[in-house]
Amino acid sequence: MYHTADSTEEADHLVTRFQADFSSLEKELEGFHPQILGLMPKAKDILPVWKLQDRDPLPTWCRGRLLLVGDAAHPMLPNQGQGTWMDEISERMKNFEDVRRPRASLVQLVSRYPYYVNGVEVIKDRLIEYMAADELPPAGNPNDMRRWLFNLRS
Known part of the structure; x- marks a missing residue:
């Protein structure tokens, strides 16, 4: 699940509102396909919640002998496979x-x-x-x- 936040405060709230435990995960996944829900009991631990961010494209990725690669050059949300x-x-x-x-x-x-x-x-x-x-x-x-x-x- 993700939600695009309009501000840092809103993003912080979205991260902190989700407690990393099974009952919170179950609530977040409410309405998902039963096969997805069936995977939950197989999990040993719940991973922490990460705040995802992106930014507008940079005008260049290199300056002189410096080259940005990966998320340093183009951070993006993981929505496009x-x-x-x-x-x-x-x-x-x-x-x-x-x-x-x-x-x-x-x-x-x-x-x-x-x-x-x-x-x-x-x-x-x-x-x-x-x-x-x-x-x-x-x-x-x-x-x-x-x-x-x-x-x-x-």
């Missing part, structure tokens, strides 16, 4: 990971070393688990890592 399209999203998320993970993993590992140590040189064997040797940052001096990282030209 949104889970039905997750296979396509899962494939796209895997594509994102395939592109992003190698570079992020390399930077994560090299960041364990202070700026004056050439981490690429120290752990090159480990880094090629994530990226081909010819794609690694140069191992000449520590500043080469920064040039590679920020795509700077000498």
Whole structure:
């Protein structure tokens, strides 16, 4: 059950009016199909009530190198069966990971070393688990890592 609230006060009231116990659940489900009501005795616990909220669409989901995803970008009420399209999203998320993970993993590992140590040189064997040797940052001096990282030209 849900109800669209016009104000925060009304939303708070809607959440607090429903006590999470079997008698309250039975009252909320009054009028539902008998098969639904027949499931109630099988429940061991009643889950807490969550206040659902949404907002109008944002004009953009990204700014510079920041990208909002999921509910951070588009919170919505669960009324349209949104889970039905997750296979396509899962494939796209895997594509994102395939592109992003190698570079992020390399930077994560090299960041364990202070700026004056050439981490690429120290752990090159480990880094090629994530990226081909010819794609690694140069191992000449520590500043080469920064040039590679920020795509700077000498």
